[in-house]
Amino acid sequence: KSQVREALEEYGCFEASFDPILELRKAVFGALQEVFDLPLQTKKLFVSDKPFRGYSCSPSAMFQSMAVDDAHIAENIEQCLTTSLWPQGNISFSKTLASFIQLTSELEKTILKMILESFGLEKYMDELTDIAKYQLRIMKYEKPKANEQTIGVPAHCDSNMMTLLYQNEVNGLEIQNKDGEWMNTKLSPNSFIVIIGECLCVWLNGRLSSPYHRVMMMGNEDRYSLGLFSSVRGGYMVKVPTELVDDKNPLLFKPHDHEEFLKYFSSEVAKGVVKSGPVISRLKTYCAV
Template identity: 45%
Template sequence: NLKLSSPKWDLLKFQVREALEEYDYFEASFDQLLELQRPFLKALKQLIDLPFQIKQLANPFVPMLGLYQDCMRAYPLMMHIFKSLAPFTLLALGLEKTILRMILESFSLEKYMDELVDSTNNHLRAMKYGRINTSELTHGVPAHCDHTTMTLLCQLNEVQKVNFVLLQVWLNGQLTVVYHRMMMKGNETSYSIRVFASPREGYLVKVPKELVDDKNPMLFKPFDLEEVLKFYYLQTVQVATKSTIKAYCNV
């Protein structure tokens, strides 16, 4: 029920900006998305938990092979996933666009909304983190920075977490980028869905002219994310730097 330009909208967009400037992420409680992600995650859990021997039968490089011989047995599960996927994805992408508009408006850069949306690729990833059988906090995911404009993290029975990296570059360093990690403890397996938004190949990410002047020089040169990723996957670079984006495109 949030309406553009309403007092509630204006208050929330500056709260979003404040959270990003200080922490690089925030938690978003979106009841409709939470209701849809529960059945979706449960169906994905069944798929992820298929025995390894079954997964080995899949050959994505040869059409009509892989698990085709077991398609009727897998059909109910796959249909359940597909039926859950469409409404979940539509709501997740809608939330992503709402957040992006809030951020752009808070910097008076809303005129770039259509350009950023049109130049974005989205992909969804289901993830499983195994039991660690310890009461001590330990790494579930090593410390890292996502190479995305926006990442929406959805975990079973939890609110959505949203963080950003490339927007820090696009906004000429006005947002904080946190080198983050996932910590776990206990003996429960964790499942999550991540919805990533990234610039499409060939799109040049560059700082808007409105953010550059004599007092605020350009901090990052324009870059194509695909070239940044090639740079990142050099093993020496992964060891040598925490912020691949900064290492690649600092002026």
């Protein structure tokens, strides 16, 4: 518990070993290779009317991703993702991703409980569990054309509650420390990188900070990764607990509906007012007192 909090206070992230994931490792990355090997016109069939969901591809095609909301409900992977890409069905693909989500969401709850207990806020665990929603994002980073370092994903902060990332053997994720230096991450096959998101930082009244991170690609292999992004349901007001506000720690953030923030932010991106990964704390600016 104390180690988790110390790591989050210092880096905003930590490596979590989780042996049960090893049984799924081969199947998971086989599934990712299978789906991203589909023809482009097939992948484009996976669409969503919500921002930052569905299939997306960077202009250079170096980075592709697919995102499914409410992924902890097994039928959603089948109905939203699998049937869009394989009208005849693909049971093993659906089952593999559903099993991954089941394991990873349990790990996320364990970590959240440790964070809350470290702040004496364990009484909020049931409430945060009830309003939680989980997005699954699967990602492929193409190997660079020439043998030189290229940006897979630019520097950004996650605006959700918590992110758990799992990758194949190709490294590339970098975290920025408090001194502005970029640190490489090298994960074991049984490890996740756990990154705290801005929504949880806001809820904790700024006690923790979400780190900037990016993906830098090098070498001659493709990088595959999966992310479980926990967030809060639309309609729920994210409000700082009274226990975290006193004379020494004034209230820093107004209550906000996170889904409304995402709509606002995506509209700003569409208008060209902001880029999708600006080096400012987007959510903190949105709901600062």
